[in-house]
Amino acid sequence: MYTAIKTRTITLIQAITDALDTMMEEKSEVLLLGEDIGRNGGVFRATDGLLEKYGEDRVIDTPLSEAGFVGAGIGLSVNGFIPIIEIQFLGFIYPAYEQIMTHATRLRMRTMGHYTVPMVIRAPYGAGVRAPEIHCDSTEAIFTHMPGIKVVCPSSPYDAKGLLIAAIEDSDPVLFMEPMRCYRSIREEVPEGKYTVEIGRGKKLLEGDDVSIITWGAMVPIVLKAAKEMKEKGVQCDVIDLRTLYPIDYEIIADSVQKTGRTVIVHEAHATGGVGNDVLAIINETSFLFQKAPVERVTGFDVPVPYFGFEDHYLPSEARIIHAIKKVMSF
Amino acid sequence: MYTAIKTRTITLIQAITDALDTMMEEKSEVLLLGEDIGRNGGVFRATDGLLEKYGEDRVIDTPLSEAGFVGAGIGLSVNGFIPIIEIQFLGFIYPAYEQIMTHATRLRMRTMGHYTVPMVIRAPYGAGVRAPEIHCDSTEAIFTHMPGIKVVCPSSPYDAKGLLIAAIEDSDPVLFMEPMRCYRSIREEVPEGKYTVEIGRGKKLLEGDDVSIITWGAMVPIVLKAAKEMKEKGVQCDVIDLRTLYPIDYEIIADSVQKTGRTVIVHEAHATGGVGNDVLAIINETSFLFQKAPVERVTGFDVPVPYFGFEDHYLPSEARIIHAIKKVMSF
Amino acid sequence: MESQFPILQIMDCNGQIVSPMYKEKITEDIVKNFYKQLLRIRLFDRKAVSLQRQGRIGTYAPFEGQEAAQVGSALALEPADWMFPTYRDHGAAFVFGHSLRNILLFWNGRNEGCVPPSGKRIFPPGIPIATQIPHAVGAALGEKIKGSNHAAIAYFGDGATSEGDFHEGLNFASVIKAPVVFFNQNNQYAISVPIEKQMNTKTIAQKALAYDIPSVRLDGNDVFIVYFETLKALERARKGEGPTLIEAVTWRYGAHTTADDPSKYRDQIESNNRRVETDPLLRLERWLKNEGLYEENWIRQIESDANQEIELAIAEMEAFPKANPADIFDYVFAEPTWQINQQKEEYLRLIGGEDKCIRR
Amino acid sequence: MESQFPILQIMDCNGQIVSPMYKEKITEDIVKNFYKQLLRIRLFDRKAVSLQRQGRIGTYAPFEGQEAAQVGSALALEPADWMFPTYRDHGAAFVFGHSLRNILLFWNGRNEGCVPPSGKRIFPPGIPIATQIPHAVGAALGEKIKGSNHAAIAYFGDGATSEGDFHEGLNFASVIKAPVVFFNQNNQYAISVPIEKQMNTKTIAQKALAYDIPSVRLDGNDVFIVYFETLKALERARKGEGPTLIEAVTWRYGAHTTADDPSKYRDQIESNNRRVETDPLLRLERWLKNEGLYEENWIRQIESDANQEIELAIAEMEAFPKANPADIFDYVFAEPTWQINQQKEEYLRLIGGEDKCIRR
Ligand SMILES: Cc1ncc(C[n+]2csc(CCOP(=O)(O)OP(=O)(O)O)c2C)c(N)n1
Numbered sequence A, B: 001m002y003t004a005i006k007t008r009t010i011t012l013i014q015a016i017t018d019a020l021d022t023m024m025e026e027k028s029e030v031l032l033l034g035e036d037i038g039r040n041g042g043v044f045r046a047t048d049g050l051l052e053k054y055g056e057d058r059v060i061d062t063p064l065s066e067a068g069f070v071g072a073g074i075g076l077s078v079n080g081f082i083p084i085i086e087i088q089f090l091g092f093i094y095p096a097y098e099q100i101m102t103h104a105t106r107l108r109m110r111t112m113g114h115y116t117v118p119m120v121i122r123a124p125y126g127a128g129v130r131a132p133e134i135h136c137d138s139t140e141a142i143f144t145h146m147p148g149i150k151v152v153c154p155s156s157p158y159d160a161k162g163l164l165i166a167a168i169e170d171s172d173p174v175l176f177m178e179p180m181r182c183y184r185s186i187r188e189e190v191p192e193g194k195y196t197v198e199i200g201r202g203k204k205l206l207e208g209d210d211v212s213i214i215t216w217g218a219m220v221p222i223v224l225k226a227a228k229e230m231k232e233k234g235v236q237c238d239v240i241d242l243r244t245l246y247p248i249d250y251e252i253i254a255d256s257v258q259k260t261g262r263t264v265i266v267h268e269a270h271a272t273g274g275v276g277n278d279v280l281a282i283i284n285e286t287s288f289l290f291q292k293a294p295v296e297r298v299t300g301f302d303v304p305v306p307y308f309g310f311e312d313h314y315l316p317s318e319a320r321i322i323h324a325i326k327k328v329m330s331f
Numbered sequence C, D: 001m002e003s004q005f006p007i008l009q010i011m012d013c014n015g016q017i018v019s020p021m022y023k024e025k026i027t028e029d030i031v032k033n034f035y036k037q038l039l040r041i042r043l044f045d046r047k048a049v050s051l052q053r054q055g056r057i058g059t060y061a062p063f064e065g066q067e068a069a070q071v072g073s074a075l076a077l078e079p080a081d082w083m084f085p086t087y088r089d090h091g092a093a094f095v096f097g098h099s100l101r102n103i104l105l106f107w108n109g110r111n112e113g114c115v116p117p118s119g120k121r122i123f124p125p126g127i128p129i130a131t132q133i134p135h136a137v138g139a140a141l142g143e144k145i146k147g148s149n150h151a152a153i154a155y156f157g158d159g160a161t162s163e164g165d166f167h168e169g170l171n172f173a174s175v176i177k178a179p180v181v182f183f184n185q186n187n188q189y190a191i192s193v194p195i196e197k198q199m200n201t202k203t204i205a206q207k208a209l210a211y212d213i214p215s216v217r218l219d220g221n222d223v224f225i226v227y228f229e230t231l232k233a234l235e236r237a238r239k240g241e242g243p244t245l246i247e248a249v250t251w252r253y254g255a256h257t258t259a260d261d262p263s264k265y266r267d268q269i270e271s272n273n274r275r276v277e278t279d280p281l282l283r284l285e286r287w288l289k290n291e292g293l294y295e296e297n298w299i300r301q302i303e304s305d306a307n308q309e310i311e312l313a314i315a316e317m318e319a320f321p322k323a324n325p326a327d328i329f330d331y332v333f334a335e336p337t338w339q340i341n342q343q344k345e346e347y348l349r350l351i352g353g354e355d356k357c358i359r360r
């Protein structure tokens, strides 16, 4: 039996709006907080139209105080609400780091489940859009290290909507990272209404037997390009979009690496302490005997994300990915 | 030719005071900021006597505002001072995270060396002293991932003094983590006056051919106990105290792992995203073909550091370390 | 500014009524309850200090001297209100209905101590200074959105006013008119840092001017003024008139915590004088005597009741089941992640069979 | 509070002197310099907006409408003072002596743009809101410790007052009596958020009451009052009397940045009216006319000088050597770590030979 599902061909940012709208419609506890999210509809228009539809009690333009409104979100959470907080750019989440690190993530444990924080923090991230400094950070690793929060990072409109709805339905805090570079660069058919994509599951984007490429977010399109180029040269890449950065899908990694024996990890954040190292740790633990070559990591360098005049040098490029693939293939 | 060096047998916390005193004496630009560091001499007495000796202009009791006084420290730095900031406990550094992440670490790069931040941030860290919640965090990884800051963590009085002096002389920001559990548990002969221990160099504490154990800070004494116990069982451990967590001494790791082929990493922080993964990455890159077994990590669990009623369960124990050694030996 | 924010008082140090405010509301019943609660929490506090000395609980933060501020404010709350205490406000939490056993468990390093009795909306004691202030604002905003008439109270010290979270919380609350009372206990020290080094202002009350919210400065050792002014602020909150800042000027006699040595940074003579002159309990005793309501027997009775209650709670705390290592894994997420499950299994296997209590 | 903090003005919108304050100091020379600087930075600002439209620089934050606030305050500084601007204060930085080429390089994504001319103590534009405030306090404290009579000025917007760093910075400065001027440009919007949603107060000046430091609210489009009040605050600072908060009430005509569309959140009619009525340049022109000092030729001359200066800077910016990829590695630490060295070597080898400019 088939059910016709209505779909729309939309961008990633539209998929975000769609998810917010769907869940606000369904659950009156869902409310939005953030800077410029009301009348302005957010600097990327993620919340466009929602103030008009749901009113000022549910779409709250906050003062410029990330610690304050994340903290208030925690208070709303324990009082039965599901706050979805927009941090204007991931690079401006740092003032709220204490609130997330010491409360959002610890309240459940601290009270043995008596108080919980089913909060979603949305944050556009990443370089490559010629934005000013600090607007371009990709600092997921300072959250994946923090017990008590899940970290999600979609790369496509379909996943964005499904994962955001899953995040809103999750009983625990979720950091929802949105790759700015993909906001309007990809269009895809997305079902109307509610559906979820499971948090904690990666997705195979390309099947190949030679080398596993593990990546996420804004790096996905670049990895796919590199993989296509390598295909022409006869190298078959197994491309995995992790989608969730904590808890990482270790099965999809282990299955792939046990098949190929060669791995390239690609991410935008710095190498040292990057989430790529967690992938490495999973490979070490699950697939030691299958490895035919050291894992290669293609990452942002161990330098602050530079000003946009230099950002193309900072970001992993097709050329660097191809170089790494060749390296693991020829080990 | 021998020169007689005067030494004193002192604790780690006394070594810290000694280093501060030595450098304040030598350089008038060195000044201290922090909560309760003046008349009270710091909650651990690290700055005891320094207010009396150097006056209120150089030992500054700040209001309770970590972001504010770390920020002010940055302003002092660019104005020619060398501020040494005491964060009362590492778990209270989070409000200053933005200042460290977006300024202390980026000013040199932002201005191509025109403005620099030769600041030292001292922070007692770690569990095992029955302290209240948040006082026990070991979150070095959220700093090692941050380009532009060095992270140092001594485990002995001698190293503490030498590394702190090196940190004060370093032209860039250094996070100086002090293992609270070791503050008064170890006494050691420490030279009077000035000497440095190089930042970025680990130290071999025990020589052995069977398994490399890589650790730092408050885990060192526990690792040594486990290593001694294993020695009795005929397993020779090569024990490395990293001392610096960024930049890690990759040579000492590679040399050891290439000798033993088996590695156990021990740290107090959570496994996911922990600095142990950087060690793993170094092994992957330098010693792939030498590895005889997957690397074992013995770490704090992926849970918030629990209340002290549970902290013994959280912390890596001798038993867990021995278990891991046996595991890599029998792979 | 000091003259703009005088320290309000109803009862002076001699137990004399010096202001006609709220006169008609000061009934024997209400005062006897004040006294009972003051005594109850003082006895508890002293006992806790001695438990710490005996190694039966961990580091403890005593509040002796601040009882009137805590009792007066906590009694002003309605049962369905929210309380956001700090590590020094277990007196208030106890009066508001927290379980004494759980309070002790908290100080013994057990998470059970953070769980309030069912129906009581008490937050775990705030450890990172000032962070609980935005929580209170959020919870209060929630009540406002729900259209209830419940309010929230946030406790914090003089030192806390220097933190960004204090400012961000008060500013946000002022904009959204959140039904919240910001209750400051100005005990004039943040560990060793005296208020003159903490701020340039002589009062904390005046900080409300930065948010255009009402504030009041009062004698925090006068349980009458604390109670009635908190009640008034809560009424404003319930009526939709937004937040209030209350500065209760007080003093802790003892150390910051049992790990602290106050003689390093202040002359304890001041504390001893205050014990004699401005003590919240003595003062209320003097009032009772002045009014002819002081009854030795009644006092003996409430004292012995309180001691019994405290001993019972200690016994319960000490009989409480040992920490179960599984607990550290089971409450991080609603559903543990695979990492946590794997770590838990391995660890429990390792310590299994044994007494589950590892030593280093 | 509004009556306690009236908006001070020397010159009204018609260019009439409405207050005798500082009368004797308003000389032709000084005013002509005001006008010249106002015009210079306005021409620059407009040019920068058009450069952005042409894709010759990146996203740009225009300040048109705020020129008097920036010129008046920057001219009040002594050469050895410290300036801590935001992303919208390059007008002030330019007037204070920053290089126009470097300002343009900044907006073109180049770190060279953050380097001030030698001897000028200008910080890179603050991007994370309010974070520069504590820096200014620290730099000022440094001057105090050195015993110099230099001061620091920190620029920030109305939105910035909500951040914790604003509060922590002002509080600390008030305690240590740091020689710093907190210069607020209240343009009444933080991107789309109007001041009524940012704060409950009608003024920003009153926030100084929370720190017991002096403050003044003034017409930020009146270059006279801005200049003389900033001078006064700086003098206080130099004399060891501590910090001052200045609220300069102003308005930006245009978008928050070139990436913003203000019609989404405000009626541009207000902006247009302000252009006609309260514009800082027009107002000064009116004053010059009233005083009989308005000379068409002179204005043409300074306009053409400024345009030439701007075109030159643009040419220099565009002729500036391409970004050298090595730069991203070489300035992280005084001595690069092995990680950085290794990454640099590998990367330069990979792109070596080629034009060093990779495309994706
Ligand atoms: C963010 C943060 N920094 C530092 C500390 C360490 N600390 C604990 S209590 C305290 C002093 C608090 O003083 P105050 O707010 O006046 O409260 P009181 O202890 O006097 O009740 C400090 C500095 C902390 N808990 N949190």
Ligand SMILES: Cc1ncc(C[n+]2csc(CCOP(=O)(O)OP(=O)(O)O)c2C)c(N)n1
Pocket (backbone or CB within 6 Å): A035, A064, A066, A088, A092, A095, D088, D127, D128, D129, D156, D157, D158, D159, D160, D161, D187, D189, D190, D191, D256
């Ligand atoms: C910490 C932080 N949060 C958010 C932003 C994004 N942001 C950039 S400018 C701005 C508004 C600032 O308003 P205001 O302080 O009034 O200055 P104005 O832009 O009006 O000059 C915001 C929210 C930021 N730069 N930093």
Ligand SMILES: [Mg+2]
Pocket (backbone or CB within 6 Å): C157, C158, C159, C185, C186, C187, C188, C189, C190, C191
């Ligand atoms: Mg206090």
Ligand SMILES: [Mg+2]
Pocket (backbone or CB within 6 Å): D157, D158, D159, D185, D186, D187, D188, D189, D190, D191
């Ligand atoms: Mg503004």
